[in-house]
Amino acid sequence: MAFFKNFKSVTYCVAQWADHISEEELRKEADWLQKYIGIDKVYLETFRGSFAKKEQILMIKKVLQEYGIEVSGGITTVTPDLNESDKKRHRLFETFCYCNEPMRARLKEVSEYTAGFFDEFIIDDFFFTQCMCDDCRKEKGNRSWEEFRLAKMKEVSENLIIKPAKKVNPDIKIIIKYPNWRESYQETGYNPAEQKDIFDGIYTGTETRHGAQQDQHLPRYLSYSLPRYMENASPDRNGGGWFDPFECDRIDSYLEQAYLTAFAKCKEIMMFCWPALYNNKRATPLGFQYNKLDKILSSCDNPIGLPVYIPFNSQGEDHLEDYLGMIGIPCDPTPYFPKNGSVLITASSLKDKDIVSKVQKFVADGGKVFATSGFMIGALKAEENGGQKISEITSIRYRDRRLDADEFQVTVSGLYGRNYVKSSCPVSFPLLEHRNNASWSKINAGHGEYHESIVMYETYGQGIFEVINLPDMPSRIRDLPKEVLTALRFELLGGGKIWIDGGYGVSLFTYDNDTFGLYCYTNDGCAPVDFNIHIKGKVEKLSIIPDDDHMPKWRPMEIKPLYTKALDFHGEETESVFHTRIIPGDFQFFKIGL
Numbered sequence: 001m002a003f004f005k006n007f008k009s010v011t012y013c014v015a016q017w018a019d020h021i022s023e024e025e026l027r028k029e030a031d032w033l034q035k036y037i038g039i040d041k042v043y044l045e046t047f048r049g050s051f052a053k054k055e056q057i058l059m060i061k062k063v064l065q066e067y068g069i070e071v072s073g074g075i076t077t078v079t080p081d082l083n084e085s086d087k088k089r090h091r092l093f094e095t096f097c098y099c100n101e102p103m104r105a106r107l108k109e110v111s112e113y114t115a116g117f118f119d120e121f122i123i124d125d126f127f128f129t130q131c132m133c134d135d136c137r138k139e140k141g142n143r144s145w146e147e148f149r150l151a152k153m154k155e156v157s158e159n160l161i162i163k164p165a166k167k168v169n170p171d172i173k174i175i176i177k178y179p180n181w182r183e184s185y186q187e188t189g190y191n192p193a194e195q196k197d198i199f200d201g202i203y204t205g206t207e208t209r210h211g212a213q214q215d216q217h218l219p220r221y222l223s224y225s226l227p228r229y230m231e232n233a234s235p236d237r238n239g240g241g242w243f244d245p246f247e248c249d250r251i252d253s254y255l256e257q258a259y260l261t262a263f264a265k266c267k268e269i270m271m272f273c274w275p276a277l278y279n280n281k282r283a284t285p286l287g288f289q290y291n292k293l294d295k296i297l298s299s300c301d302n303p304i305g306l307p308v309y310i311p312f313n314s315q316g317e318d319h320l321e322d323y324l325g326m327i328g329i330p331c332d333p334t335p336y337f338p339k340n341g342s343v344l345i346t347a348s349s350l351k352d353k354d355i356v357s358k359v360q361k362f363v364a365d366g367g368k369v370f371a372t373s374g375f376m377i378g379a380l381k382a383e384e385n386g387g388q389k390i391s392e393i394t395s396i397r398y399r400d401r402r403l404d405a406d407e408f409q410v411t412v413s414g415l416y417g418r419n420y421v422k423s424s425c426p427v428s429f430p431l432l433e434h435r436n437n438a439s440w441s442k443i444n445a446g447h448g449e450y451h452e453s454i455v456m457y458e459t460y461g462q463g464i465f466e467v468i469n470l471p472d473m474p475s476r477i478r479d480l481p482k483e484v485l486t487a488l489r490f491e492l493l494g495g496g497k498i499w500i501d502g503g504y505g506v507s508l509f510t511y512d513n514d515t516f517g518l519y520c521y522t523n524d525g526c527a528p529v530d531f532n533i534h535i536k537g538k539v540e541k542l543s544i545i546p547d548d549d550h551m552p553k554w555r556p557m558e559i560k561p562l563y564t565k566a567l568d569f570h571g572e573e574t575e576s577v578f579h580t581r582i583i584p585g586d587f588q589f590f591k592i593g594l
Contacts, residue, residue: 316347
C-alpha cells in the first residue's frame with residue numbers, strides 16, 4: 001500500500017552498498033526508513049564501476065518486496081580502466097569513453113545483466129561523455145564537440161543500452177535521468193530532444209544543496225523549474241525528481257529540495273540514496289513533511305507560470321528563470337515557443353535561428369514578449385552580422401556601455417505614479433539605449449543626473465514588446481529595492497491574476513485551479529517576512545489549504561482582504577490585497593475564493 005496519494009516516496013541503492021549489506025542489516029535499515037519516511041519504491045543498482053553480485057541483488061529484492069516496497073533496477077555508467085591503453089584516456093568522474101570497444105562491450109554487458117533482474121531500470125546521471133582521447137578526436141572529425149557528442153550518445157543509447165536490454169527482456173522499461181546542469185547537456189552528449197523519444201521515460205535531477213557553498217551554479221528554484229522544463233519537453237513522461245543530502249549544511253536546504261520537487265507535481269520524489277538516508281538527521285523530518293505536502297497537493301491541479309522559452313541544446317543567461325523564481329515570479333520553462341499569450345525570451349532563446357521572426361509574428365498577432373537584456377544584446381549583434389532584424393520591432397540599441405545604478409524610478413501598479421528609491425549598493429547593468437517616445441520606460445535606473453531605462457516597452461501590431469534589463473550578475477537581483485522587485489513581478493506577470501510585493505526570498509507557485517503556494521527560503525540572516533498578496537478582481541477571501549486532516553480549531557482557515565482598489569482611472573479593473581506573514585523554511589497554500 002502506498003504511503004502517499006500524490007507521489008511515490010523513492011530511494012536508490014548503490015551497487016557497492018548492495019554488494020555488502022547483510023539481510024539482518026537490510027531489515028534493520030528498512031525498519032528505520034519505513035518509520036521515519038515511508039519508502040514506496042527502490043531503484044536497486046546492479047553496476048557502478050563494478051557489478052553487484054547476483055545473490056545479493058536477489059536477496060535485497062526479496063526482502064524489500066516483503067516490506068511492500070516496489071523494486072526496479074539502476075545502473076551508473078562509470079568504469080575503472082579496462083586495459084593498459086585506457087590509462088591514457090583522461091575523463092572526468094571515470095565516465096565511459098564511447099569510442100573505446102572494451103568499454104562499449106562492458107556497457108552492453110551491464111544493460112543485459114540488469115534486464116535479467118528487472119522489468120524497469122534507471123540510468124544515473126553519469127551517462128555522458130567529455131572524453132577527448134585520440135579515438136574520440138578521430139571519430140569527431142570536422143564536427144563540433146556538441147554535434148559529435150549528441151549524435152554519439154544517441155547511438156550509444158540505442159545500440160548499447162536499449163537494444164541489448166530489450167533482447168534479454170522485451171518488457172523492460174528504461175528511464176534516462178537528466179542531471180541538474182541543463183545548460184551543459186549539449187556539451188556532454190545529453191540529448192533530451194531525441195532521447196526523450198527513444199527511452200521509455202525520463203527523470204530529472206533536482207539537487208540544489210547550498211546555493212553558495214557547492215561546486216556547481218544551482219539556484220534553489222531549479223528544484224522546481226527543471227522538472228517543469230522536462231515535463232513540458234515530454235508531457236506526462238517525466239517520472240520524478242531526484243535530490244541528495246550532500247552539501248546541505250542546513251536541514252532546510254535539504255528539505256526544500258523535496259518541497260520544490262513536490263510543488264512541481266513530480267510523480268516520484270527520489271531521495272538519493274539509501275545508505276546516505278539511513279540514520280541521517282536530515283531525513284527524519286521527511287515523512288512528517290511528506291504527509292503535509294501530500295495533503296496540500298490533493299487540492300492543487302497543474303502548475304502554471306510565465307513561459308520561459310529555452311530551446312533544446314541552448315545556453316545563455318544560465319538559470320535566469322531560477323533567480324526570477326526566487327523573487328516571486330512563477331516561471332514555467334519550456335523548449336517550445338508558445339502559440340499565444342506571453343513569453344519570456346533570454347539569451348538561450350537565440351539558439352532558435354528563427355527566433356526574431358517568431359517574436360515578430362507573435363507580437364503582431366497580439367502576444368506579449370518580454371526580452372531580457374542578454375537576448376537583446378545577442379540579437380542586435382547578430383543583426384550587425386547579417387542576421388534577422390530585431391530593429392524591426394524595437395528602437396533599443398546597445399553600444400557596449402555599462403550602467404551602474406543605485407537610484408531607481410519605479411512606475412507602480414494602479415494610479416499612484418512613480419516612486420523614487422535607492423538600493424543599498426550599486427548594481428551593474430548593460431546600458432540599453434532607447435528612443436524616447438518611440439518606446440516608453442517603466443523603470444529607470446542610474447546615479448545622479450544620468451538615468452536609463454531598465455524596463456521599457458513598445459507596441460507592435462496588436463501586441464507588446466517589452467525589454468527587461470537585468471543585472472550583470474543575476475544573484476544581484478536580490479539587491480534591487482523591494483519597490484523595484486514588486487514592479488518587476490507586476491510587469492513579468494503581465495498584470496496577471498496574482499502577484500506579491502516585498503523583497504527577495506519568497507517564491508510563488510501557481511496552479512490552474514485558482515490555487516497557489518508560497519515558500520520562504522532560508523538564507524543567512526533570514527527572518528520572518530511580511531508582505532501583501534495582490535489578486536486581480538474582487539476576491540472575498542483566501543482559504544488556507546490544510547496540511548493536516550485534524551487542523552486545530554484555533555487556527556484561522558481563511559484570510560479576508562485588507563482592501564480592494566482600482567487599477568485604472570475608469571475603475572474597470574480592480575485588485576484585492578491580502579496580508580500574510582511567512583517564516584523561513586515554511587510553505588503556505590491558498591485557494592482563491594470569489
